[in-house]
Amino acid sequence: MAVHVPRAVVLGPQPGRIDLGPGLEALELPPGPVAAITVGWRETEPVLKEVEQELGQCGREAVPLHIGERVGRVFERDAPLAEAHRALQEGLLAEEQLYGARLRRAVETAREVVRLSVAERYRDPYAEQAWQAILAADRFHVERHAELWQEFREAVGLAERPAIREQREELEGLLAGAAAVVLTGGHVAVIRNRLLLLGLADALAPLPLLAWSAGAMVLTPRVVLFHDRLPGGAARPEILGDGLSLVPGIALFPDARIRLDLGDRQSLAELSGRVNPDRAVLLDPGDLIHWDGRAWSSPHGVRLLSDDGEVETVPSFVPGAPGAEPRTEGAAT
C-alpha cells in the first residue's frame, strides 16, 4: 500500500525565473528550512543557486541535498555497486528497446484497425483487442522494469551496503529537520534513478512536497515520457516505469501546450486510457495544483484529459472517486 505525502503542490513548468511563492503559501508550512533536490539538472548548474535565492526571498533557508554528488561518492567508494548499477542501466536500456518495438507494433495495429472502413460491429472487437495489446505492452514493461530493479537490489543487498546506508542516514537527518522538500524539473529518469538508488521514498513520505515537471512526475504512480514535437518526429508516449507514488491518482504532462498535439483526440484518448485509473493532468507555466491529503484542486481548475481525449477542467477531484462535473475546454486548447 503506497504511503502518500500529507500535502503537495505541483507547479507548472518553470521556464524562466523559478517562482516558489504561491506554492509555499499553498502548503501552509510550519517554520523551518526547505530541503532541495535539484539532481535533474545536475547540481553544477545554476538551478540550485536559483532555488536557494528564491527560498531565501520567501524567508526559508534552503538545505541542498546534493543527491547527484552523493551518488557519485557512493560509486567512488563502492566500485562493485557502481558496476552492478551500470549493468542495471544496460538491462533497462535493453528493456526499453524491446518495449519500444512491441509498443510500436501495438500502436500501429490499433491505428490501422480504427482507420479501416468496416462496420463498427465487425471492427470493435478488433479495436478492443488492439487496445488491450497496448495496455499489455505497458503493463509488461512496467513489471519487467520493476523486476530488473528488484533483482539489482537483491543481488547487491542495496539497502545494507555501507556506502548507501551512510548517505541515506545523512539524508534522513537532513529531511527530518526540514519543513518541506522542493524537487525541480530536469532529467526525469535521472531523478527517479537516483531517488530509487538511495531508497528515499520512505524518508520523503512524511513531508509536504513542492515539485514541478520532472521532479513532480517521479512522485506520481507512473511516469510517462512524451513529446509530440521532436524535430526528428513525434515520439510515441512510453511508460518509463512506476513512480514513487508519493502523490496519488495523477499522471503528469508538463508543458502540454508545447509537447502535446492537443488537436489529436485519438492520441490524447489513448494517453488518458493508458494511465487509467490515474487521471492525466496537463500543466503549463503558471499552473498550480494542490493535494491536501484527500483531493487535488486548483484555484484555476485542474486540466484533465477525458476518456475521449478532450481537455476538461475541474475545480477538484478525489483520486479513485467519480470526478467532479467537468467543464470542457475543447480538444484544441
Place this chain on the structure above:
Amino acid sequence: MSAASELAIQELLLSGPTGDAVDAFIEAHDFPIREGPHTTFVYRGEATSVLLGHWLFGTAAAREMERVPGSNLWFLTLDLPAESRVEYRFQRVRGTDAEWILDPLNERTVRDPFGVWSVCHGEGYRRPEWTEEDPQVGRGELTVTHVRSRAFGTRPVSVYTPSGFRNRRRYPLLVVLDGEDYLRHAACRTVLDNLIHRREIPPLIAAFVTPAKRIREYADNPAHAEFLTSELVSHLQTEFPIRLRPDDRGLVGAGLGAVAALTAAWRYPGFFGKLLLSSGSFTFTDAGPSTRTALLDPVVDFVNAYRADLRRVSRRVFVSCGIYEPLIYENRSLVPLLRESGMEVRYVEAPDGHNWENWRDRLRVGLSWLFPGPLWLYYR
C-alpha cells in the same frame, strides 16, 4: 497572393516605363521580388541578352530574361514553392562576350566549393536559427588527429568533441565525409553545438574527414571503405572515448559523399548503424551504359548491383534530396529499395538544390532522427 497580372513588374510594363519609372521601381523593391508564389528576378544594365542560370531541375538550366521595352531592365518571373531556396547567377551577354555574374541587386550570396552564388529565398524561407552561432551555447572543440592509412598515407582528420566533454564518458561517433566542406559551408560545428545544447541529439564526437582525390576515393573505392571502417575508427577509438556499438556509429555524406557512405556500409554491413545520405549521386541504368561521365562508372556499377541485390547494410538511414536537383529521381528511386532491404528509412525532400545550405538545413531533422537526444526525458 498576387495574380500574375498584378505583379510589380507587370505594373511597370503597363505604365510604359521611362528611365525615372525604372529608377523608382529599383528603389522601391528588394530583389528578387517575392509576390506570393511568384518570384521576379531583375537585372539592370546594357546587354545583348541576359539569362538566369540556376539549378532548378525540370526546367532549362539557363532561362532567357525578357527586356522591358525601351529600357536596360531585364526580368524573369518564376513560380517557386513556399520555403524555396534557389542559388543562381546571371549570364550577361554582350556581343560575343558572355559572363556569369552575381545579381547586383541582391546582396544575399553563398559561397560553396565552386564559388559564390546569389541566393533567392522564396516565400517563407528563413535560415534556421539552430544553424547560427548562439553566444549562450557552449562550443565544442575541434582538434586535428592524424590517421595512418595503407592506401592514403597519413591523413589529417578534424575531431569535434562536445562542450562539457569528459574523458570518462563514452560518446557516439559521427563520421562526416567531405568534412571540411561540412564545417565551412554547412556550419556543422555550430549545428552540433546547438542541437546538443537543445538536447535534440546526445553529446557526440564527430570526425570530419576530407578526401584528397574525391572522385577516386568516393566512387565505390574498397580502400576508402576499409579506411573508414578499420583505420579511421580504430584510430579514433584509441584516442577518444567512443562507444563501440554499431548503433552508436553514424556516417554522413552528401552528393558523391553519400555514395561513399552507402558503399562503405555495403562493404561492411552493420558496421555503421546510422547513415545520413544527402542528395546522393546514386546514378544507375536500367539498360545500356550511363550517359554520365565515365569517372562515375563505378558508382553506376555499384548502384546497379545494389538495386539487384538488396542488403540490410545499416539499421537507420536518413535520406534527403532537393526537389530542384536532377538527383531527385535517383534518390526517390532508391528509398523504397532501402526500405525493402529491411532498414528503417526516413526520406525528406526540400525545395532546394544540390548545395551545402540545403544539406545544412536538413541536419537537424536527420541527426535528431538518427541520434535522438534526451530532450523527451527533460521536463523543465
